[in-house]
Amino acid sequence: MAEILGVAASAAQLLDGAIRLLKRVRKAYDRHQNLTEVLDQATLELESINAIVRAIVDEDALQTPAVAAELTKLYALGTKLVKCLKELDPGNKGAVRQIAHQFVHGTKEEETLADIMTDLDRAKANLSFRVQLANVGLTRMVHDTVLANVDVIDRIDRLLAEVFRERHGLKIAGLLDATVPQNDNLVFLSRAEIASLDPRTTGNTDSNITLDDKTIDRIIVGNMARGSAIQLLGPIGRDLWEDMRVRIENNTASGHAAQFAYPTDFVTFKYLLDHQERMAVLETR
Incomplete structure (x- = not known):
């Protein structure tokens, strides 16, 4: 768990730096309308991704191996983005050199930035998918029955719903809509129900739902x-x-x-x- 938290924290720190760099480059190219529009959109996208990463940092239950794998890919893309933005950043260039840099290198770097942002958009979708499928609040029971803690699921579901701007932030929360909790606010779910949340397991009646290896039931x-x-x-x-x-x-x-x-x-x-x-x-x- 500590290793996954470290990956998430590093990704969040890298995204924070990229956002600051984006805003600085945006200011430098204020008169370059096409590029500033791209930079503005990129900033909004990075802030959206960073909100997801920050939620992962704050919630142990979201720090799953699958999420960690997506964070590692995201970090690699973030590193490429920072390198690209540093190329775009005029920095301390003189006025003549800055104009020359803009006309000679601008188009190539803008294309590179666009490609990276496309990859980041895909990485965001994959990370969001993994986060929303996290087995939050689950305790493995006997055979094919899983006990779900409604309080835990509801709390993290509300947090992620705000981040994703959707009715449910956790896919598993949708399974609780038609259930009546017991006195201890727990509900029983079948492994098949949980497997149905992942489209890759649709139709698989012999689903093997495995909880995080670090989970204590x-x-x-x-x-x-x-x-x-x-x-x-x-x-x-x-x-x-x-x-x-x-x-x-x-x-x-x-x-x-x-x-x-x-x-x-x-x-x-x-x-x-x-x-x-x-x-x-x-x-x-």
Whole structure:
């Protein structure tokens, strides 16, 4: 995750520099109407791309490997853009040299700029697609069922909807429109429903939805049981965690407390519970 954040932050920094350079070149060529129109449009486009990148920097859930791959391509294009803009920038050229530069090199550099902006527009579309398909707020469950956190999805969906100027910023948010959340504001989605969001998987009924490798489906930390308390931190009977990744750490039990922090079968649970009750009785004598 830190590596992806670094790529996003670098891309944002590069775009910031390109936008500043664009505005400087725009000012220098103020009387060159055709070029200033191109530069104005390029500035708006870069600001739009940068808004997406900034959202990625701010939201860990959007920092997926697929997004990182698009950011790497975007960074390479941004580097080409900066080089092109430096060629266009009159800088400290004298008045005569500046005019000569403009007439001799202007057309070629304008064409190069136009080509780069076309590539950037395509890169923006690819990055937007990857961001909107991010598996935000999902927790893998048993078999083909996925649990979605409505609060998380809604928050990031609103953020991206503003960036993309669309009703939904996340494709998955559209699946929640017709669902009724449970008391904990969670909804069940099928893997097939999530796969349908990506047009490349349309018609594939055997879709394999994989969550980010760094995703933790269940986090159980910092719980404490004291005295004769019974604390259940995992399922009893059927192992509902068989297809999940779980992080269990820093949980404490003291005295004769019984703490169950991992899936336990009924026989083992009953034995441990009886033992805990016997120890509690002995403690009171």
